[in-house]
Amino acid sequence: MGTVVDASATTNTSKDVCQNHLGDKKVTVVFVLGGPGSGKGTQCANIVEHFGFTHLSAGDLLRAEIKSGSENGTMIQNMIKEGKIVPSEVTIKLLQRAMLESENNKFLIDGFPRNEENRAAFEEVTKIVPEFVLFFDCSEEEMEKRLLNRNQGREDDNIDTIRKRFKVFGESSLPVVEHYNSKGKVKKIDAGKPINEVFEDVKGIFSLLHEKAT
Numbered sequence: 001m002g003t004v005v006d007a008s009a010t011t012n013t014s015k016d017v018c019q020n021h022l023g024d025k026k027v028t029v030v031f032v033l034g035g036p037g038s039g040k041g042t043q044c045a046n047i048v049e050h051f052g053f054t055h056l057s058a059g060d061l062l063r064a065e066i067k068s069g070s071e072n073g074t075m076i077q078n079m080i081k082e083g084k085i086v087p088s089e090v091t092i093k094l095l096q097r098a099m100l101e102s103e104n105n106k107f108l109i110d111g112f113p114r115n116e117e118n119r120a121a122f123e124e125v126t127k128i129v130p131e132f133v134l135f136f137d138c139s140e141e142e143m144e145k146r147l148l149n150r151n152q153g154r155e156d157d158n159i160d161t162i163r164k165r166f167k168v169f170g171e172s173s174l175p176v177v178e179h180y181n182s183k184g185k186v187k188k189i190d191a192g193k194p195i196n197e198v199f200e201d202v203k204g205i206f207s208l209l210h211e212k213a214t
């Protein structure tokens with residue numbers, strides 16, 4: 001997907017790791033953003049394995065909430081089928097609970113914030129500042145191909161919903177990436193390459209973070 005994110009403005013030169021507090025623990029948060037099918041979940045699994053982060057996918061947490069029989073389940077299911085963004089208070093509660101229940105203090109938050117409301121509400125409620133935003137840049141053509149071949153039984157992996165998700169991504173999620181880019185927080189990755197090549201680039205970024213933290 002063509003974006004206006006300027007790769008030259010993506011390097012965070014700060015030597016300090018952001019110190020955020022959640023309850024009584026210090027936490028490091030990396031937001032993982034990118035279009036539907038850009039490979040966020042795939043690369044998060046690799047980062048977990050190599051760098052000891054805990055992966056929290058907002059979409060997975062919402063799907064688990066549907067399965068749990070929650071009172072919000074039907075509303076969430078309808079929003080996901082339409083490719084729409086669930087109200088922030090619901091998603092933020094799920095993310096906060098997952099972080100508090102985890103024994104880890106390093107989190108990859110995948111697929112969040114997805115719009116300006118998500119971003120502002122998370123900042124307001126948690127006061128957490130992301131260390132950086134990992135942004136997977138991929139063409140719609142490639143993402144569509146990947147989603148139609150994913151075969152995980154997701155109700156939103158059909159061509160009608162996929163088109164709606166692309167529209168929401170362009171209209172609501174890319175502006176969030178732009179917001180963080182204007183603050184020098186975005187690390188953009190070419191996600192159109194094969195999985196192992198994408199991970200080589202991702203590794204470079206997380207190795208630097210690891211060095212900064214030690």
Ligand SMILES: Nc1ncnc2c1ncn2[C@@H]1O[C@H](COP(=O)(O)OP(=O)(O)OP(=O)(O)O)[C@@H](O)[C@H]1O
Pocket residue numbers: 034035036037038039040041042043059111146147149150191192193194195196198
């Ligand atoms: N670099 C890649 N090259 C080819 N296929 C890939 C690549 N990365 C991921 N895939 C495949 O594409 C599909 C989508 O990947 P993944 O689930 O990681 O995307 P995602 O960004 O998390 O999508 P969503 O936003 O819909 O959750 C999966 O079937 C995955 O195996």
Ligand SMILES: Nc1ccn([C@@H]2O[C@H](COP(=O)(O)O)[C@@H](O)[C@H]2O)c(=O)n1
Pocket residue numbers: 036057058059060062079080081082083084085086087091110111112113114118156165
């Ligand atoms: N912050 C978010 C994240 C996701 N959703 C909804 O879930 C769908 C699937 O998300 P994936 O990241 O797993 O692709 C997404 O299309 C939204 O309907 C949300 O509302 N808010």
Ligand SMILES: [Mg+2]
Pocket residue numbers: 040041057059
């Ligand atoms: Mg995913």
